Amino acid sequence: MTNATPALPADLLDRALRDRGVDRFAGVPCSYFAALIPLLQQDGRYVACANEGAAFATACGFSLAGAPGAVLLQNSGLGNLVNPLTSLSAPYDIGVLMFVSHRGDPDGPSDEPQHRLMGAATVPLLDALRVPNWQLSPNLDELGTTLDAALDAVRSGRTAALVVPRGVMAKPAPAEQLPETSQRPGTEDVVAALGALLRDELVVSTTGFTSRWLFAGADRPGNFYMQGSMGHALSLGLGLALSRTDRRVFVLDGDGACLMHMGALGTVGAQHPGNLVHVVLDNQQYESTGGQPTAGARTRFEDVARASGYRWGGRVTSLSDLKPVLEHVGSQPGPALLVIETTAGAGAAPPRATASLDPDAIRARFMTEAAG
Ligand SMILES: Cc1ncc(C[n+]2csc(CCOP(=O)(O)OP(=O)(O)O)c2C)c(N)n1
Structure with a gap:
């Protein structure tokens, strides 16, 4: 990341979301969320879903129950949720807060070939689907302003997206290497x-x-x-x-x-x-x-x-x-x-x-x- 602001620790993002009433998440992992997902899983606030469409519909269920649901996904899975986004969230005015990691970001470092086309298409695709979107900032003041704007949209029944560039979310602390005890082969x-x-x-x-x-x-x-x-x-x-x-x-x-x-x-x-x-x-x-x-x-x-x-x-x-x-x-x-x-x-x-x-x-x- 070129920005001098240090990366955003998962617990600070979690607290900012909790303060704003966002407490239930569904998703499919990206390594960018490697610190956030275990934190949410500790107390059962994250549902691991089979694909991003299922995660999106699950989050719609959270929102339908009264408090805004959130989805975590890699942009490679954006295509998997276009259907429930356009035919569930949009017509029924069910707003969901999406966190979309930006692999293949054209403004970022070079990425794997399978990410390049979607990397360039991510923001235009969100725009075409009329999803208001912002880039997630690790700066706490900017973060608060962006979350407030995105959640205003979500509470009015529109799905909103926070696009997460590489390096914005802090990485998890290195895991302690325990001696291998599993009998299973690697x-x-x-x-x-x-x-x-x-x-x-x-x-x-x-x-x-x-x-x-x-x-x-x-x-x-x-x-x-x-x-x-x-x-x-x-x-x-x-x-x-x-x-x-x-x-x-x-x-x-x-x-x-x-x-x-x-x-x-x-x-x-x-x-x-x-x-x-x-x-x-x-x-x-x-x-x-x-x-x-x-x-x-x-x-x-x-x-x-x-x-x-x-x-x-x-x-x-x-x-x-x-x-x-x-x-x-x-x-x-x-x-x-x-x-x-x-x-x-x-x-x-x-x-x-x-x-x-x-x-x-x-x-x-x-x-x-x-x-x-
Ligand atoms: C549609 C989509 N969603 C998410 C990802 C990110 N992703 C890449 S590999 C991977 C995990 C694959 O898990 P598994 O098939 O169990 O294989 P393992 O990594 O355990 O070898 C994920 C979630 C992706 N590439 N594409």
Whole structure:
């Protein structure tokens, strides 16, 4: 941040909001809110939602009950909430206060390719949707004035947005490194083990750390690293599987991403592609954005898959079970869903694929491989 004002501590923002009657939040995390979300979760004031549209509707419910509801989201999820914004909030005059983190900010430092278009479109999109918006300032006087103006709009039934540039919110204090006690394998080890078992499968890997570890440990042209488009890896894999019935398609999903558009499991169950294997790495958290608990930490994906029409659903809890279970899955027609219980890694994730390859290079070499 170029501004000399120190970053805004989460507790000061929380207090300013509480003083103004805003006490209930819903959202999907962004690392920019890594200090705020745990603070709100401590006393149950934050609902972790599967996607931003659901978070927005939940906040509309808070507002409908009498006190303004607030939503926390990354701008990559803005598209997910356009429908309830335009067809619930606007016609019924239900105001919600949105905090939208600004990835790909054209006035900020360079960001990942998947954030650039939405970064430039964020403020014009809010304007086009007639959402009054302000940039969140870490300066306490400016913060108070902005919150008052935004909440005037919200109380009059209009949704208002505070756009949060990088560096405005203070980061959380570094977590104390406790000795590893979990028996679950880390994403790194699971992805390495999966990579070693791959033959000529086409692989779609979800956004976040899974794609990074796959690129670092088992890069191959048949891997499509789907940075961005959170929650759509399964649908991309479904399109591939239906088009290339002669190739086995693996989708490597995260639990948070799978929850985001879980309706896709029903589509897979209905379409029934025999060549699709859906692997969910379940660490019960959004590790890539700071380790917040996921919206459905109790969801048993394999049960949902079976109930949705997948031919097989199962779970492994240790790496030693992975090979025999995958061989079993490979010996029968799909669709199959395998949950692998994982734990968050203690170390830093490796660089993204796009640090070395442009997205169009990832697409081009994948298409060449898929055509073979
Ligand atoms: C629509 C959308 N909302 C939010 C984000 C921010 N985001 C990036 S990765 C991620 C967490 C993914 O969680 P999960 O699938 O469980 O994988 P993990 O990070 O635990 O490996 C989030 C919330 C995003 N990229 N897109």
